[in-house]
Structures are given as structure tokens and as C-alpha cells.
Amino acid sequence: xxxxxxxxxARRASxxxxxxxxxxxxxxxxxxxxSAEITRPxxxxxxxxxxxxxxxxxxxxxxxxxxVGVQVGALYLYTPDKQSLxxxxxxxxxQELHAALSALPVQDDPxxxxxxxxxxxxxxxxxxxxxxxxxxxxxxxxxxxxxRQIEAMRRAYEAHLAGILARGKAAGxxxxxxxxxxxxxxxxMLTGVNTWYREGGPLSLARVEEIYWDMVRKxxxxx
Numbered sequence: 001x002x003x004x005x006x007x008x009x010a011r012r013a014s015x016x017x018x019x020x021x022x023x024x025x026x027x028x029x030x031x032x033x034x035s036a037e038i039t040r041p042x043x044x045x046x047x048x049x050x051x052x053x054x055x056x057x058x059x060x061x062x063x064x065x066x067x068v069g070v071q072v073g074a075l076y077l078y079t080p081d082k083q084s085l086x087x088x089x090x091x092x093x094x095q096e097l098h099a100a101l102s103a104l105p106v107q108d109d110p111x112x113x114x115x116x117x118x119x120x121x122x123x124x125x126x127x128x129x130x131x132x133x134x135x136x137x138x139x140x141x142x143x144x145x146x147x148r149q150i151e152a153m154r155r156a157y158e159a160h161l162a163g164i165l166a167r168g169k170a171a172g173x174x175x176x177x178x179x180x181x182x183x184x185x186x187x188x189m190l191t192g193v194n195t196w197y198r199e200g201g202p203l204s205l206a207r208v209e210e211i212y213w214d215m216v217r218k219x220x221x222x223x
Contacts, residue, residue, distance in 0.1 A: 040078050042068050044092075047085050052130035056086055056141045086138060087146040093131040094153040100124055101160065110168030111222055117161055118216050119209045121190045126205060129194050136191070158183050165220060175221030186216055 046067040050059045061082055065072040079085045104120060107113035125132045135150075142150060162183040168174035176182045190212060197208060 043075060043078055044089060048089055048130050048134065051138065052133045056138045083143055087142060090135050090150050093128065093135050094150060097124065097157060110164055110171055110173050113164045114168065114216065115213055117164060118190060118213045122193050122209050122212060125191055125194055126197065132191065132194055158187060161187060173223050182220060
């Protein structure tokens with residue numbers, strides 16, 4: 001075998017080896033990414049469930065790991081600490097809320113906009129009971145920087161309703177002394193549906209929407 005042929009075969013063997021190595025790395029990367037895609041939602045779901053049932057302070061990272069079925073050290077591949085996990089859950093909830101609100105059809109008439117908001121708030125929050133509970137009850141456990149970010153998102157949501165009320169008042173459709181305070185009161189009332197409503201009870205959710213819309217309409221003195 002000539003030196004040239006030996007060199008060619010060596011290069012070919014080297015190329016095959018590199019191709020196999022690259023393929024192995026690609027397969028391992030895909031496996032790792034696939035595992036992350038599966039595990040991360042499971043960690044978030046477990047944390048959401050446990051925080052809502054037992055409270056943030058009472059739930060350890062070890063307990064979350066046990067719920068997911070992984071070693072506690074594996075959690076830190078997906079989140080730096082429990083505080084970051086809480087913030088992620090609350091931020092995601094608020095981002096989804098704002099996105100869903102923005103996707104609603106624009107209502108120029110304040111009364112129609114208020115009815116749309118009332119029904120939207122009840123439906124959206126009812127479908128996310130654990131996230132709503134954590135967002136309302138665990139604000140005190142957020143570190144200052146995280147608290148300010150979540151609070152700003154909450155205020156923006158409240159400002160949306162206050163804007164509807166202010167437009168209705170300016171148009172003479174609503175009779176209320178302060179749009180901002182009215183927005184706080186209405187949101188508290190609508191969110192309260194989560195504390196008592198149960199599927200299979202005497203009232204359907206559609207009927208609850210009707211009753212609450214009637215109460216909201218009267219509360220703002222709608223003309």
C-alpha cells in the first residue's frame with residue numbers, strides 16, 4: 001500500500017470517527033433537551049400544587065424533588081433556588097393573564113368592555129385556581145426585587161379595569177366616585193368566586209357570570 005493510499009485511508013477513518021462522535025454528541029444533546037422539556041414542567045407543576053396546598057414556607061426543595069421523582073440536586077439544574085421558582089410561577093401567571101386580556105376583542109363602549117372584563121376575569125381565574133391562590137397569598141414571600149416586578153404587573157391589570165371605569169364615568173354611563181378604588185373592589189369581588197364555586201354545584205359557571213355581571217353593573221351605577 002502506498003503512502004498516499006495510507007494517508008487517504010487514515011483521513012477517511014478519522015472522518016468517520018468524527019462523524020460518529022458528532023452524531024453521538026447530537027443524540028446526547030437531543031436527549032438532554034428532551035429530558036429538560038419533560039422535567040421542567042413537572043417541577044413547575046409540582047411546586048405550584050405544593051405551594052398552593054401547604055404554603056411556600058412549608059415546602060422544601062427536597063419535598064418538590066420527591067413529588068417529581070428526582071434527586072433534590074437535580075432541581076438545581078432547572079432553578080437556582082426556591083425563591084426563583086416562586087417568582088417564575090407568579091410571573092408566568094401574570095404574563096398569561098395579560099396575554100389573554102390583550103387577545104380579547106376591543107370594545108369601544110365602556111359598558112360592553114366592563115361586561116367583557118367581568119366574564120373574562122371569572123373564567124380565566126377559575127381555570128387557574130392554584131396559580132391565583134399563590135399569586136394572592138404568597139406575595140409576602142417574594143424578595144423585594146421580585147415583588148416589585150409582580151406588583152407592577154398586577155397594577156397594570158388593575159389599571160386596565162380602572163381605565164374602563166374612568167371612560168364609563170366620563171361618558172356618563174357609570175356613577176362612581178373613584179375609578180381606581182372601584183377597580184380594586186371589583187377585582188376582589190370577582191376573584192372571590194374561586195373561594196366558593198365548585199363544579200357540580202347548584203350554579204353553572206355561566207350562571208355565576210350572569211349573576212356577577214348584574215352585581216357589577218349595579219355596583220358602578222350603570223345607566
